[in-house]
Amino acid sequence: xxxxxxxxxxxxxxxxxxxxxxxxxxxxxxxxxxxxxxxxxxxxxxxxxxxxxxxxxxxxxxxxxxxxxxxxxxxxxxxxxxxxxxxxxxxxxxxxxxxxxxxxxxxxxxxxxxxxxxxxxxxxxxxxxxxxxxxxxxxxxxxxxxxxxxxxxxxxxxxxxxxxxxxxxxxxxxxxxxxxxxxxxxxxxxxxxxxxxxxxxxxxxxxxxxxxxxxxxxxxxxxxxxxxxxxxxxxxxxxxxxxxxxxxxxxxxxxxxxxxxxxxxxxxxxxxxxxxxxxxxxxxxxxxxxxxxxxxxxxxxxxxxxxxxxxxxxxxxxxxxxxxxxxxxxxxxxxxxxxxxxxxxxxxxxxxxxxxxxxxxxxxxxxxxxxxxxxxxxxxxxxxxxxxxxxxxxxxxxxxxxxxxxxxxxxxxxxxxxxxxxxxxxxxxxxxxxx
Numbered sequence: 422x423x424x425x426x427x428x429x430x431x432x433x434x435x436x437x438x439x440x441x442x443x444x445x446x447x448x449x450x451x452x453x454x455x456x457x458x459x460x461x462x463x464x465x466x467x468x469x470x471x472x473x474x475x476x477x478x479x480x481x482x483x484x485x486x487x488x489x490x491x492x493x494x495x496x497x498x499x500x501x502x503x504x505x506x507x508x509x510x511x512x513x514x515x516x517x518x519x520x521x522x523x524x525x526x527x528x529x530x531x532x533x534x535x536x537x538x539x540x541x542x543x544x545x546x547x548x549x550x551x552x553x554x555x556x557x558x559x560x561x562x563x564x565x566x567x568x569x570x571x572x573x574x575x576x577x578x579x580x581x582x583x584x585x586x587x588x589x590x591x592x593x594x595x596x597x598x599x600x601x602x603x604x605x606x607x608x609x610x611x612x613x614x615x616x617x618x619x620x621x622x623x624x625x626x627x628x629x630x631x632x633x634x635x636x637x638x639x640x641x642x643x644x645x646x647x648x649x650x651x652x653x654x655x656x657x658x659x660x661x662x663x664x665x666x667x668x669x670x671x672x673x674x675x676x677x678x679x680x681x682x683x684x685x686x687x688x689x690x691x692x693x694x695x696x697x698x699x700x701x702x703x704x705x706x707x708x709x710x711x712x713x714x715x716x717x718x719x720x721x722x723x724x725x726x727x728x729x730x731x732x733x734x735x736x737x738x739x740x741x742x743x744x745x746x747x748x749x750x751x752x753x754x755x756x757x758x759x760x761x762x763x764x765x766x767x768x769x770x771x772x773x774x775x776x777x778x779x780x781x782x783x784x785x786x787x788x789x790x791x792x793x794x795x796x797x798x799x800x801x802x803x804x805x806x807x808x809x810x811x812x813x814x815x816x817x818x819x820x821x822x823x824x825x826x827x828x829x830x831x832x833x834x835x836x837x838x839x840x841x842x843x844x845x846x847x848x849x850x851x852x853x854x855x856x
Contacts, residue, residue: 458483458616459482459483459616459617459806459809459810459816460482460483460484460485460614460615460616460617461473461477461482461483461484461485461615461616461617461619461806462484462485462487462605462613462615462617462618462619463484463485463486463487463619463621464486464487464592464605464618464619464620464621464622464626464627464628465486465487465488465620465621465622465623465626465780466486466487466488466490466493466579466586466588467498467575467621467622467623467778468502468571468574468575468578468778468792468795468796469621469777469778469779469780469792469795469796469798469799470486470488470619470621470622470777470778471486471575471578471579471582471586472511472512472515472578472795472796472799472800473515473619473621473777473798473799473802473803474486474578474582474585474586475515475516475517475520475578475581475582475799475803476514476515476799476800476802476803476804477803477806478581478582479515479516479517479803480803480804480806480807480810481810482803482806482807482810484585485585485587485613486582486585486586486587487587487590487592487605487607488586488587488588488589488590489589489590489591489592489622489627490588490589491588491589492588493572493575493576493579493588494572494696495588497722497755498571498572498575499571499647499755500570500571500647500648500649500681500701500703500753501529501568501569501570501571501679501681501703502568502569502571502574502792503566503567503568503789503792503793504528504566504567504568504569504792504793504796505552505554505566505789505790505793506554506563506564506566507793507794507796507797508792508793508796508797509563509567510800511793511796511797511799511800512524512796512800514800514803514804515796515799515800515803516577516578517581520577520580520581523577524569524574524577525567526684527569527570527573527574527577527683527695528567528568528569529567529568529569529570529679529680529681529682529683530682530683530684531556531557531565531568531665531666532660532664532665532680532682533556533664533665533666534555534556534565534665535553535555535556535665535666535667535668536663536664536665536667536668537667537668537670538663538667538668538669538670539669539670539671540669540670540671540672540735540737540738540739540742541738541739542662542739542741542742545668545669545670549844550787550788550840550841550844550845551837551840551841552788552789552790552837552838552841553668553789553841554566556568556665556666566789568666568679568681568703570681570683570698572696572698573695573696573698576695576696577695590607590609590611591607591608591609591627592605592606592607592608592622592627592628592631593606593607593608593627594606594631595618595628595631595632595771595774597771597772597773601614602614602615602616602773603615603616603617603618603772603773603774605618615773616773616816617773617774617775617806617816617820618773618774618775619774619775619776619777619802620632620774620775620776620777620780620781621776621777621778621780621795622780623778623779623780624638624760624779624780624783626776626779626780626781628774628776628780629776629780629781632770632771632774633765633769633770636762636765636781637762638760638761638762638783639760639761639762640758640759640760641758641759641760641761641785641842642709642710642711643707643708643709643710643758643759643785643842643846644707644708644709644710644713644715644719644756644757644758644759645705645706645707645756645757645759645786646705646706646707646713646715646727646730646731646754646755646756647703647704647705647706647754647755647757648704648727648731648749648750648753648754648755649701649702649703649704649749649750649753650701650702650704650745650746650748650749650750651699651700651701651702651750651753652748653699653700655702655745655748656680656682656700656701656702658741658745659678659680659702659745660680660682662741662742662745663678663680665679665680666678666679666680667679668845669738669742670845671708671734671738673708673709673712673846673847674706674707674708674709674712674713674734674845674846675706675707675708675787675845675846676704676705676706676707677703677704677705677707678702678703678704678745679702679703679704680700680701680702680703681700681701681702681703682700683698683700702745704746704749705786706731706734707759707785707786707787707842707845707846708845708846709846710758712846713730713734713756714730714733714734715730715756719756719757719758720756722752722754722755722756723751723752723753723754723755724754725751727751727754727755727756728749728751728754731746731749731754732747735747759785759786759842760783761783761784761785761835761838761839762781762782762783762835763782763828763831763832763835763836764776764781764782764824764827764828764831764832765781766828767820767821767824767825767827767828770824772817773816773820775802775820775823775824776827777795777798777799777802778791778792778794778795778798779791779795781827781831782794782827782831782832782834782835783835784834784835784838784839785838785839785841785842786838787838787839787841787842787844787845788834788837788838788839788840788841788842789841790834790837790838791834791838794830794831794834797830798827798830798831801823801826801827802823805819805820805822805823806819
């Protein structure tokens with residue numbers, strides 16, 4: 422039976438006793454004991470921006486997050502994401518122990534470490550991607566990857582900082598005044614002075630376009646078509662057929678399938694009142710635009726053309742796979758272009774402005790590194806700013822050190838993601854080169 426976990430959708434977690442405990446812990450560690458006068462303005466309340474907010478709470482640094490959407494659920498945010506060892510360690514550094522435990526306990530339960538298949542469900546060999554790791558059957562396994570429902574993680578990341586997240590505020594510009602310092606302006610006419618402006622507003626970053634107009638990510642000519650299957654019987658069949666997460670290698674493209682099945686909810690998560698989510702089969706087809714049949718303008722989310730194309734791409738697959746994907750929830754289907762961009766030299770960044778996640782480094786999802794790199798950004802930046810608040814470093818030194826670290830990590834992640842895409846899209850196995 423598919424599990425409806427947590428509480429009913431109408432229960433807001435801020436009204437529950439457990440939330441009060443978590444908020445009290447945040448206040449003890451963070452907000453009510455802010456150090457010094459340092460203030461950070463974060464643009465974007467996605468996974469990266471909210472993670473940074475959690476890190477700043479732990480560092481007792483004042484901050485505000487400004488999000489252009491009207492609410493946390495104003496638009497679709499996607500489904501499953503994989504959190505690897507880097508991401509798990511970064512989240513543990515940003516979150517309080519209580520919230521980090523909630524994150525772990527709300528991840529899906531993996532039935533197997535995962536496997537590679539061809540379109541007829543036979544084992545696919547010679548397709549090893551260096552950045553892929555086994556799924557953690559035991560969520561205490563520090564080496565394995567965890568699969569988490571993205572909206573659930575976003576709700577967890579927001580806990581304890583509701584009063585600092587401001588919705589319906591769109592960034593317009595920033596400027597430095599010799600007397601006033603750095604001032605951030607919004608399209609509604611409001612403006613705020615701050616010490617640090619962090620662009621965490623994703624691949625279409627308004628901050629990046631304003632301060633680095635020539636740094637637009639490049640279109641890779643590839644597309645990701647993703648969605649989910651939610652029928653209880655189909656999710657159960659997928660778990661039996663796939664025995665856990667699987668990568669299916671087709672001719673010139675690949676599909677990632679992951680049965681997202683959840684355990685009975687822990688009491689703490691239930692008391693937080695997180696939005697319920699049913700078990701589901703997550704899938705994503707990734708490949709060149711022409712191969713996936715999207716050479717022109719991509720259809721809108723939920724468009725009937727996406728259903729037609731999904732059926733066409735899988736018509737020669739094993740009947741069981743074809744049957745599963747044929748039951749995809751039409752409204753869940755989304756096709757997105759894949760872009761990439763390695764971070765620019767930080768010497769081109771304006772004083773007091775820095776970046777996080779897709780706002781500065783964009784990569785193919787083939788390597789599974791995008792969100793994990795953003796989590797690492799948040800952990801590193803909050804630690805650097807913590808050193809400033811403690812008087813161990815100047816702000817300019819801290820931002821420069823963070824930018825150097827970001828560029829090293831993110832450049833490697835963008836490169837690894839591109840290499841993973843090459844393996845996914847190959848028509849024949851690519852055997853690792855002997856070393």
